Amino acid sequence: AQKVTQAQTEISVVEKEDVTLDCVYETRDTTYYLFWYKQPPSGELVFLIRRNSFDEQNEISGRYSWNFQKSTSSFNFTITASQVVDSAVYFCALSEAQYNFNKFYFGSGTKLNVKP
Amino acid sequence: DARVTQTPRHKVTEMGQEVTMRCQPILGHNTVFWYRQTMMQGLELLAYFRNRAPLDDSGMPKDRFSAEMPDATLATLKIQPSEPRDSAVYFCASGPGTGTDTQYFGPGTRLTVL
Numbered sequence: 001a002q003k004v005t006q007a008q009t010e011i012s013v014v015e016k017e018d019v020t021l022d023c024v025y026e027t028r029d030t031t032y033y034l035f036w037y038k039q040p041p042s043g044e045l046v047f048l049i050r051r052n053s054f055d056e057q058n059e060i061s062g063r064y065s066w067n068f069q070k071s072t073s074s075f076n077f078t079i080t081a082s083q084v085v086d087s088a089v090y091f092c093a094l095s096e097a098q099y100n101f102n103k104f105y106f107g108s109g110t111k112l113n114v115k116p
Numbered sequence: 117d118a119r120v121t122q123t124p125r126h127k128v129t130e131m132g133q134e135v136t137m138r139c140q141p142i143l144g145h146n147t148v149f150w151y152r153q154t155m156m157q158g159l160e161l162l163a164y165f166r167n168r169a170p171l172d173d174s175g176m177p178k179d180r181f182s183a184e185m186p187d188a189t190l191a192t193l194k195i196q197p198s199e200p201r202d203s204a205v206y207f208c209a210s211g212p213g214t215g216t217d218t219q220y221f222g223p224g225t226r227l228t229v230l
Contacts, residue, residue, distance in 0.1 A: 035218065043205065045221035091159070102147055102211065103172065104219060106159045 003027065004094050006107035013082050014115050021077040021110045023092030029053075031097040034068065034075040035104070040088040048090075051075065082114045118142045120222035122208050128228045134196040137225045139208030140189055145220075147213035148191045150176075150183055153224070154204045162206075165191065166213055198229045 005024045013019045025034065036048040049059065051068055059066045063080045079086050092107040121140045129135055141148050150162040163173040168185040176183065180199070185191045195202055205226050209219040 037221075042223075043226075044223045045207065045209075047218050047220060050218050102164070102166070102213070102217065103161065104149075108158050 002107075003105040004092055004107035006090075006092055006110050008110045009108070010111040010113065012113040012115065015084060016081050018078060018080050019082050019112065019114075021079075021090050021092075021112065023075045023077065023107060025073050025075065025092070025094045025105075027073075027094060027096055029096040033095045033097070035093040035095070036066065036075075036077050037091045037093065038088045039091065039109070045091070048077075079112075082112075084114050084116055087112055087114045120208055120210050120220055122206075122222035122225050124225060125223060126226045126228075128230065129198055130230050131199055132197040133229075134194065135198045135202075135227060135229075137193045137206055137208075137227070139191040139193075139210075139222055141191065141208070141210030142220055143189070145210035145212055146188070147211040147217070147219075148185060149209040149211075149219055150191070150193050151207040151209065151221075152204045153207060159207075162193070195227075198227075200229045203227055203229050 003026050008022055011019060032053045034051045038046045038048055049066055056068050065078045067076045089109045089111045091109045094105045120142055123138045146167050149164040152160045152162055160175055162176040163183040164171050165185050180195055182194045205224045207224045208222045211217040211219045
């Protein structure tokens with residue numbers, strides 16, 4: 001079974017629109033960590049955020065914000081006022097503290113196209 | 117700004133040849149991961165090391181792939197013999213190894229096997 005699901009394969013928006021990337025995860029562990037990575041056209045995977053399972057506070061970093069809801073097992077990522085430079089593939093990942101130490105489960109990624 | 121480095125960045129080779137990819141983890145990181153990325157399979161974990169010891173290489177085809185850490189500053193991934201289906205981008209990542217830590221990725225090696 002897929003531990004991390006990113007149902008949106010590809011999203012296209014026009015610059016300045018807000019966009020939310022969905023991430024749903026599955027785990028039996030009570031302690032776990034969630035991550036988002038960005039993969040721009042250059043190919044490198046860039047770390048964006050790490051959130052532990054005990055911290056459900058939403059986080060905002062500039063135009064980026066993350067909404068973590070344990071009740072729905074979701075960790076969604078919103079880009080406000082999108083820009084062309086936000087065009088990339090975004091990956092959500094899960095790491096379980098107990099069962100697979102330090103192993104990441106990546107989602108299949110969501111490709112975001114921001115058009116001028 | 118500490119980064120994971122990988123060499124070569126691009127490699128084109130013919131089927132049957134040996135391929136060696138190298139990774140230098142961030143200084144002080146004691147966990148190293150090898151991933152393969154393809155359009156069809158996405159990101160697949162091939163192997164990971166903690167304090168230079170292999171913890172999990174179940175994702176790696178054992179007959180042709182091998183991964184080692186000769187020392188704390190070098191990780192290698194070898195394919196012998198290479199096949200066209202090995203064409204992919206291979207990423208190395210490292211982490212501090214204190215738990216479910218952030219993994220920091222290198223730029224990847226794009227391998228094409230003809």
